[in-house]
Amino acid sequence: MHEWALAESIISASLEIADKEEFTKITEVKIKLGDLQQIEKNILNFALSQLTPSKLTKTKFTIESLSAKFECRVCSNTWFFNKGKLNPDKSEAIHFVPELVHTYVTCPSCNSPDFSILQGRGVWLDQIIGEK
Amino acid sequence: MPDPRLSVITQRLNNVSEIIAVSGGKGGVGKSLIASTLALILTKKGYSVGLFDLDFTSPSTHLILNTSGMFPKEEAGILPPVINDMKYMSIIHYSGEHTLPLRGEAISNALIELFAITRWGSLDYLILDMPPGITDVTLDLIRFIKTVRFLIITTPSTLAFETVKKLTSFLHLVQIPILGIIENMQLDQSVSLKQRIVDLALPYSGTISYDPAVEGALGNINKLLDTSFAEQLKKIVSTVFPRKLLT
Numbered sequence: 001m002h003e004w005a006l007a008e009s010i011i012s013a014s015l016e017i018a019d020k021e022e023f024t025k026i027t028e029v030k031i032k033l034g035d036l037q038q039i040e041k042n043i044l045n046f047a048l049s050q051l052t053p054s055k056l057t058k059t060k061f062t063i064e065s066l067s068a069k070f071e072c073r074v075c076s077n078t079w080f081f082n083k084g085k086l087n088p089d090k091s092e093a094i095h096f097v098p099e100l101v102h103t104y105v106t107c108p109s110c111n112s113p114d115f116s117i118l119q120g121r122g123v124w125l126d127q128i129i130g131e132k
Numbered sequence: 133m134p135d136p137r138l139s140v141i142t143q144r145l146n147n148v149s150e151i152i153a154v155s156g157g158k159g160g161v162g163k164s165l166i167a168s169t170l171a172l173i174l175t176k177k178g179y180s181v182g183l184f185d186l187d188f189t190s191p192s193t194h195l196i197l198n199t200s201g202m203f204p205k206e207e208a209g210i211l212p213p214v215i216n217d218m219k220y221m222s223i224i225h226y227s228g229e230h231t232l233p234l235r236g237e238a239i240s241n242a243l244i245e246l247f248a249i250t251r252w253g254s255l256d257y258l259i260l261d262m263p264p265g266i267t268d269v270t271l272d273l274i275r276f277i278k279t280v281r282f283l284i285i286t287t288p289s290t291l292a293f294e295t296v297k298k299l300t301s302f303l304h305l306v307q308i309p310i311l312g313i314i315e316n317m318q319l320d321q322s323v324s325l326k327q328r329i330v331d332l333a334l335p336y337s338g339t340i341s342y343d344p345a346v347e348g349a350l351g352n353i354n355k356l357l358d359t360s361f362a363e364q365l366k367k368i369v370s371t372v373f374p375r376k377l378l379t
Contacts (some may be wrong), residue, residue, distance in 0.1 A: 002197075002249060003212075006136070006248075008208075009137045009139055009248055012140050012143065013136035013137070013138070016134075016139050019133075093226035096244060096249070097226055097242050100226050100227060100232065101253070102232060102233055103230045114235070118187070120239070121135065122245070123136060123137075128133070
Protein backbone atom coordinates (compact mmCIF):
# COMPACT_ATOMS: atom_id res chain seq x y z
CA MET A 1 0.00 0.00 0.00
CA HIS A 2 1.07 3.56 -0.67
CA GLU A 3 0.50 4.40 3.01
CA TRP A 4 3.43 2.15 3.94
CA ALA A 5 5.84 4.23 1.89
CA LEU A 6 4.62 7.37 3.67
CA ALA A 7 4.84 5.65 7.06
CA GLU A 8 8.48 4.83 6.30
CA SER A 9 9.15 8.48 5.54
CA ILE A 10 7.51 9.59 8.82
CA ILE A 11 9.62 7.18 10.84
CA SER A 12 12.81 8.03 9.00
CA ALA A 13 12.24 11.79 9.42
CA SER A 14 11.33 11.36 13.11
CA LEU A 15 14.59 9.52 13.75
CA GLU A 16 16.56 12.19 11.90
CA ILE A 17 14.98 14.93 14.03
CA ALA A 18 15.54 12.93 17.22
CA ASP A 19 19.25 12.67 16.37
CA LYS A 20 19.49 16.33 15.50
CA GLU A 21 17.74 17.40 18.71
CA GLU A 22 19.70 14.83 20.71
CA PHE A 23 16.51 13.28 22.08
CA THR A 24 17.06 10.09 24.04
CA LYS A 25 13.39 9.29 23.71
CA ILE A 26 10.58 10.45 21.42
CA THR A 27 7.33 10.57 23.34
CA GLU A 28 5.00 11.83 20.64
CA VAL A 29 4.96 12.43 16.90
CA LYS A 30 2.14 14.67 15.71
CA ILE A 31 1.22 14.07 12.08
CA LYS A 32 -1.15 16.04 9.91
CA LEU A 33 -2.96 14.39 7.06
CA GLY A 34 -4.26 16.54 4.27
CA ASP A 35 -7.57 15.34 2.82
CA LEU A 36 -6.37 15.83 -0.75
CA GLN A 37 -4.12 12.77 -0.65
CA GLN A 38 -6.90 10.61 0.82
CA ILE A 39 -4.58 8.59 3.01
CA GLU A 40 -6.31 5.79 4.91
CA LYS A 41 -5.71 6.73 8.52
CA ASN A 42 -6.12 3.15 9.76
CA ILE A 43 -3.64 1.77 7.27
CA LEU A 44 -1.13 4.52 8.06
CA ASN A 45 -1.52 3.81 11.78
CA PHE A 46 -1.05 0.08 11.21
CA ALA A 47 2.00 0.68 9.01
CA LEU A 48 3.52 2.93 11.66
CA SER A 49 2.97 0.28 14.31
CA GLN A 50 4.57 -2.42 12.13
CA LEU A 51 7.54 -0.39 10.93
CA THR A 52 8.44 1.25 14.22
CA PRO A 53 12.06 0.69 15.23
CA SER A 54 13.02 0.03 18.86
CA LYS A 55 13.74 3.70 19.50
CA LEU A 56 10.10 4.54 18.76
CA THR A 57 8.27 1.62 20.36
CA LYS A 58 6.86 3.81 23.14
CA THR A 59 6.15 6.75 20.87
CA LYS A 60 2.59 7.93 20.50
CA PHE A 61 1.66 8.76 16.91
CA THR A 62 -1.13 11.32 16.77
CA ILE A 63 -2.77 11.82 13.39
CA GLU A 64 -4.97 14.81 12.68
CA SER A 65 -6.85 15.32 9.42
CA LEU A 66 -7.08 18.64 7.67
CA SER A 67 -9.45 19.66 4.87
CA ALA A 68 -7.84 20.55 1.56
CA LYS A 69 -8.50 24.15 0.62
CA PHE A 70 -7.75 25.79 -2.72
CA GLU A 71 -7.45 29.36 -3.94
CA CYS A 72 -7.88 30.23 -7.59
CA ARG A 73 -5.01 32.33 -8.94
CA VAL A 74 -7.25 33.79 -11.63
CA CYS A 75 -10.38 34.88 -9.75
CA SER A 76 -9.25 34.45 -6.08
CA ASN A 77 -12.16 32.13 -5.30
CA THR A 78 -11.49 29.75 -2.42
CA TRP A 79 -13.10 26.34 -1.98
CA PHE A 80 -12.64 22.96 -0.32
CA PHE A 81 -11.76 19.66 -2.00
CA ASN A 82 -14.74 17.38 -2.45
CA LYS A 83 -13.70 13.82 -3.19
CA GLY A 84 -17.31 12.83 -3.81
CA LYS A 85 -17.33 14.76 -7.07
CA LEU A 86 -14.53 12.67 -8.59
CA ASN A 87 -14.70 9.25 -10.19
CA PRO A 88 -12.53 6.54 -8.54
CA ASP A 89 -9.77 6.63 -11.19
CA LYS A 90 -9.24 10.36 -10.82
CA SER A 91 -9.45 10.10 -7.07
CA GLU A 92 -6.80 7.36 -7.08
CA ALA A 93 -4.47 9.41 -9.29
CA ILE A 94 -4.67 12.29 -6.79
CA HIS A 95 -4.05 9.82 -3.96
CA PHE A 96 -0.70 8.85 -5.51
CA VAL A 97 0.37 12.31 -6.68
CA PRO A 98 -1.81 15.10 -5.21
CA GLU A 99 -0.64 17.54 -7.91
CA LEU A 100 -2.87 15.60 -10.31
CA VAL A 101 -5.65 17.69 -8.77
CA HIS A 102 -4.66 20.29 -11.38
CA THR A 103 -5.68 17.81 -14.06
CA TYR A 104 -8.99 16.72 -12.59
CA VAL A 105 -10.29 19.73 -10.62
CA THR A 106 -10.94 23.30 -11.80
CA CYS A 107 -12.11 26.41 -10.01
CA PRO A 108 -15.89 26.13 -9.49
CA SER A 109 -16.19 29.82 -10.20
CA CYS A 110 -14.10 30.43 -13.35
CA ASN A 111 -13.09 26.88 -14.39
CA SER A 112 -9.34 27.57 -14.22
CA PRO A 113 -6.93 24.76 -13.29
CA ASP A 114 -4.50 27.42 -12.03
CA PHE A 115 -5.07 27.38 -8.29
CA SER A 116 -2.92 27.01 -5.23
CA ILE A 117 -3.37 24.46 -2.47
CA LEU A 118 -3.69 26.57 0.64
CA GLN A 119 -3.81 23.63 3.03
CA GLY A 120 -4.36 19.90 3.27
CA ARG A 121 -2.12 18.60 0.47
CA GLY A 122 -0.58 15.48 2.01
CA VAL A 123 1.33 14.12 4.98
CA TRP A 124 3.60 16.23 7.11
CA LEU A 125 5.12 16.24 10.56
CA ASP A 126 3.54 18.85 12.77
CA GLN A 127 5.51 18.34 15.95
CA ILE A 128 7.91 15.89 17.56
CA ILE A 129 8.05 15.81 21.32
CA GLY A 130 11.02 14.17 22.98
CA GLU A 131 13.15 13.94 26.06
CA LYS A 132 16.83 14.80 26.27
CA MET B 133 9.19 20.68 10.58
CA PRO B 134 10.94 19.04 7.61
CA ASP B 135 9.05 17.29 4.86
CA PRO B 136 9.09 13.58 5.89
CA ARG B 137 9.21 12.47 2.26
CA LEU B 138 12.68 13.92 1.82
CA SER B 139 14.16 11.53 4.35
CA VAL B 140 13.40 8.42 2.28
CA ILE B 141 14.50 9.56 -1.19
CA THR B 142 18.10 8.47 -0.62
CA GLN B 143 16.93 5.12 0.78
CA ARG B 144 14.78 4.52 -2.32
CA LEU B 145 17.86 4.93 -4.52
CA ASN B 146 20.28 3.03 -2.30
CA ASN B 147 20.56 0.14 -4.73
CA VAL B 148 20.84 2.22 -7.88
CA SER B 149 24.47 2.30 -9.08
CA GLU B 150 24.35 5.17 -11.56
CA ILE B 151 21.83 7.97 -11.96
CA ILE B 152 22.08 9.85 -15.25
CA ALA B 153 20.02 12.96 -15.96
CA VAL B 154 19.54 13.50 -19.69
CA SER B 155 19.20 17.23 -19.87
CA GLY B 156 19.56 20.28 -22.08
CA GLY B 157 18.90 23.98 -22.14
CA LYS B 158 16.27 23.94 -24.88
CA GLY B 159 13.21 21.91 -25.71
CA GLY B 160 13.10 19.92 -28.94
CA VAL B 161 16.76 18.88 -29.01
CA GLY B 162 16.01 15.16 -28.53
CA LYS B 163 16.40 14.66 -24.78
CA SER B 164 13.45 12.28 -24.43
CA LEU B 165 14.41 10.29 -27.50
CA ILE B 166 18.01 9.95 -26.35
CA ALA B 167 16.99 9.15 -22.75
CA SER B 168 14.59 6.43 -23.93
CA THR B 169 16.97 4.96 -26.49
CA LEU B 170 19.90 5.12 -24.09
CA ALA B 171 17.84 3.19 -21.53
CA LEU B 172 16.93 0.58 -24.18
CA ILE B 173 20.56 0.23 -25.32
CA LEU B 174 21.82 -0.28 -21.78
CA THR B 175 19.05 -2.82 -21.15
CA LYS B 176 20.06 -4.70 -24.31
CA LYS B 177 23.62 -4.78 -23.03
CA GLY B 178 22.32 -6.74 -20.05
CA TYR B 179 22.16 -4.01 -17.42
CA SER B 180 19.20 -3.52 -15.13
CA VAL B 181 17.79 -0.15 -16.10
CA GLY B 182 15.04 2.22 -15.06
CA LEU B 183 13.72 5.18 -17.03
CA PHE B 184 11.96 8.00 -15.19
CA ASP B 185 10.23 10.74 -17.19
CA LEU B 186 10.56 13.92 -15.15
CA ASP B 187 9.02 16.21 -17.73
CA PHE B 188 5.70 16.28 -15.86
CA THR B 189 3.87 18.87 -17.93
CA SER B 190 5.04 17.63 -21.33
CA PRO B 191 5.96 13.94 -21.01
CA SER B 192 6.75 12.07 -24.22
CA THR B 193 8.78 8.94 -23.40
CA HIS B 194 5.52 6.95 -23.15
CA LEU B 195 4.90 7.67 -26.84
CA ILE B 196 8.46 6.73 -27.83
CA LEU B 197 8.17 3.41 -25.98
CA ASN B 198 4.45 2.82 -26.43
CA THR B 199 3.60 2.14 -22.81
CA SER B 200 -0.16 2.25 -23.21
CA GLY B 201 -2.03 -0.01 -20.81
CA MET B 202 0.81 -0.10 -18.29
CA PHE B 203 0.24 0.91 -14.71
CA PRO B 204 2.43 0.79 -11.59
CA LYS B 205 1.72 -1.87 -8.99
CA GLU B 206 1.00 -0.76 -5.45
CA GLU B 207 3.19 -2.56 -2.94
CA ALA B 208 4.52 -0.65 0.07
CA GLY B 209 4.83 2.25 -2.33
CA ILE B 210 4.65 1.88 -6.09
CA LEU B 211 6.53 -0.52 -8.34
CA PRO B 212 7.19 0.80 -11.87
CA PRO B 213 5.80 -1.30 -14.72
CA VAL B 214 8.32 -3.13 -16.89
CA ILE B 215 8.65 -2.63 -20.64
CA ASN B 216 11.24 -4.54 -22.65
CA ASP B 217 12.90 -5.65 -19.38
CA MET B 218 13.23 -2.01 -18.32
CA LYS B 219 11.44 -0.36 -15.40
CA TYR B 220 9.49 2.67 -16.49
CA MET B 221 7.96 5.49 -14.48
CA SER B 222 6.08 8.56 -15.66
CA ILE B 223 3.37 10.80 -14.31
CA ILE B 224 1.51 9.80 -17.47
CA HIS B 225 0.45 6.64 -15.60
CA TYR B 226 -1.81 8.94 -13.57
CA SER B 227 -2.58 11.85 -15.90
CA GLY B 228 -3.18 9.77 -19.03
CA GLU B 229 -4.08 11.89 -22.02
CA HIS B 230 -5.18 14.79 -19.83
CA THR B 231 -3.34 18.09 -19.51
CA LEU B 232 -1.37 18.68 -16.34
CA PRO B 233 -0.71 22.40 -15.80
CA LEU B 234 1.74 22.87 -12.93
CA ARG B 235 3.50 25.81 -11.36
CA GLY B 236 6.97 25.50 -9.83
CA GLU B 237 5.96 24.54 -6.31
CA ALA B 238 3.58 21.87 -7.56
CA ILE B 239 6.29 20.46 -9.87
CA SER B 240 8.61 20.28 -6.90
CA ASN B 241 5.99 18.50 -4.80
CA ALA B 242 5.21 15.98 -7.54
CA LEU B 243 8.92 15.24 -7.96
CA ILE B 244 9.42 14.68 -4.23
CA GLU B 245 6.28 12.52 -4.01
CA LEU B 246 7.28 10.26 -6.88
CA PHE B 247 10.86 9.83 -5.70
CA ALA B 248 9.61 9.10 -2.17
CA ILE B 249 7.09 6.40 -3.12
CA THR B 250 8.65 4.73 -6.19
CA ARG B 251 10.54 1.54 -5.40
CA TRP B 252 13.13 1.02 -8.13
CA GLY B 253 14.85 -1.85 -6.35
CA SER B 254 18.28 -2.79 -7.62
CA LEU B 255 19.37 -1.02 -10.81
CA ASP B 256 22.64 -0.53 -12.67
CA TYR B 257 21.30 2.63 -14.27
CA LEU B 258 18.44 5.00 -13.61
CA ILE B 259 18.01 7.30 -16.61
CA LEU B 260 16.12 10.53 -15.96
CA ASP B 261 14.43 12.35 -18.83
CA MET B 262 14.63 15.97 -17.74
CA PRO B 263 12.53 18.96 -18.76
CA PRO B 264 14.52 21.71 -20.50
CA GLY B 265 16.41 24.40 -18.64
CA ILE B 266 17.47 25.09 -15.09
CA THR B 267 14.13 25.09 -13.35
CA ASP B 268 12.53 23.29 -10.41
CA VAL B 269 13.21 19.71 -11.49
CA THR B 270 16.92 20.37 -12.08
CA LEU B 271 17.29 22.33 -8.85
CA ASP B 272 15.43 19.75 -6.79
CA LEU B 273 17.23 16.83 -8.37
CA ILE B 274 20.66 18.09 -7.41
CA ARG B 275 19.34 19.03 -3.98
CA PHE B 276 18.12 15.51 -3.22
CA ILE B 277 20.35 13.27 -5.28
CA LYS B 278 24.00 14.08 -4.80
CA THR B 279 25.27 11.28 -7.03
CA VAL B 280 23.51 12.33 -10.24
CA ARG B 281 25.56 12.93 -13.41
CA PHE B 282 24.34 14.94 -16.35
CA LEU B 283 24.35 13.93 -19.99
CA ILE B 284 23.61 17.08 -21.95
CA ILE B 285 21.93 17.18 -25.34
CA THR B 286 22.15 20.00 -27.83
CA THR B 287 21.58 20.54 -31.53
CA PRO B 288 24.30 22.14 -33.68
CA SER B 289 22.43 25.43 -33.36
CA THR B 290 24.12 28.32 -31.61
CA LEU B 291 20.79 29.05 -29.94
CA ALA B 292 20.73 25.65 -28.26
CA PHE B 293 24.42 25.79 -27.42
CA GLU B 294 24.09 29.13 -25.64
CA THR B 295 21.67 27.48 -23.21
CA VAL B 296 24.03 24.50 -22.82
CA LYS B 297 26.78 26.90 -21.76
CA LYS B 298 24.50 28.26 -19.04
CA LEU B 299 23.54 24.77 -17.89
CA THR B 300 27.16 23.54 -17.78
CA SER B 301 28.24 26.69 -15.97
CA PHE B 302 25.54 26.06 -13.38
CA LEU B 303 26.53 22.41 -12.98
CA HIS B 304 30.16 23.43 -12.43
CA LEU B 305 29.03 25.91 -9.82
CA VAL B 306 27.14 23.27 -7.86
CA GLN B 307 29.83 20.65 -8.53
CA ILE B 308 27.66 18.14 -10.36
CA PRO B 309 29.62 16.01 -12.87
CA ILE B 310 28.90 16.28 -16.58
CA LEU B 311 29.13 12.88 -18.18
CA GLY B 312 29.14 14.24 -21.71
CA ILE B 313 27.57 16.49 -24.31
CA ILE B 314 25.89 14.95 -27.34
CA GLU B 315 25.30 17.03 -30.43
CA ASN B 316 22.05 15.74 -31.90
CA MET B 317 20.17 16.16 -35.18
CA GLN B 318 23.12 17.33 -37.25
CA LEU B 319 21.97 18.16 -40.79
CA ASP B 320 25.24 19.30 -42.32
CA GLN B 321 28.56 17.71 -41.35
CA SER B 322 30.34 21.00 -41.83
CA VAL B 323 28.23 22.58 -39.10
CA SER B 324 29.27 21.22 -35.72
CA LEU B 325 29.70 22.47 -32.19
CA LYS B 326 32.50 20.00 -31.48
CA GLN B 327 35.31 22.54 -31.45
CA ARG B 328 33.33 25.02 -29.39
CA ILE B 329 32.52 22.32 -26.84
CA VAL B 330 36.16 21.22 -26.66
CA ASP B 331 37.38 24.84 -26.45
CA LEU B 332 35.30 25.26 -23.30
CA ALA B 333 36.96 22.15 -21.82
CA LEU B 334 33.59 20.40 -21.81
CA PRO B 335 33.32 16.64 -22.49
CA TYR B 336 32.24 16.29 -26.13
CA SER B 337 30.67 12.82 -26.51
CA GLY B 338 29.83 12.70 -30.19
CA THR B 339 27.46 13.83 -32.89
CA ILE B 340 24.30 12.12 -34.11
CA SER B 341 23.12 13.03 -37.59
CA TYR B 342 19.48 13.81 -38.24
CA ASP B 343 17.63 10.60 -39.02
CA PRO B 344 14.22 11.07 -40.69
CA ALA B 345 13.40 7.40 -40.03
CA VAL B 346 13.03 8.07 -36.29
CA GLU B 347 9.58 9.62 -36.62
CA GLY B 348 8.20 6.44 -38.17
CA ALA B 349 9.79 4.33 -35.44
CA LEU B 350 8.15 6.11 -32.51
CA GLY B 351 6.16 3.63 -30.46
CA ASN B 352 7.99 0.64 -31.90
CA ILE B 353 11.02 -0.25 -29.80
CA ASN B 354 12.56 -2.76 -32.22
CA LYS B 355 12.20 -0.40 -35.13
CA LEU B 356 13.68 2.44 -33.09
CA LEU B 357 16.70 0.37 -32.14
CA ASP B 358 17.26 -0.40 -35.83
CA THR B 359 17.50 3.24 -36.86
CA SER B 360 20.72 4.99 -37.77
CA PHE B 361 20.00 7.31 -34.83
CA ALA B 362 20.15 4.37 -32.39
CA GLU B 363 23.26 2.95 -34.06
CA GLN B 364 25.05 6.27 -33.63
CA LEU B 365 23.95 6.50 -30.00
CA LYS B 366 25.19 2.93 -29.38
CA LYS B 367 28.65 3.98 -30.60
CA ILE B 368 28.63 6.97 -28.28
CA VAL B 369 27.54 4.79 -25.36
CA SER B 370 30.27 2.23 -25.92
CA THR B 371 33.12 4.59 -26.73
CA VAL B 372 32.52 7.66 -24.65
CA PHE B 373 30.92 6.53 -21.42
CA PRO B 374 33.56 6.05 -18.74
CA ARG B 375 34.68 2.46 -18.67
CA LYS B 376 33.62 1.96 -15.08
CA LEU B 377 30.04 2.79 -16.04
CA LEU B 378 29.89 -0.06 -18.49
CA THR B 379 31.74 -2.80 -16.67
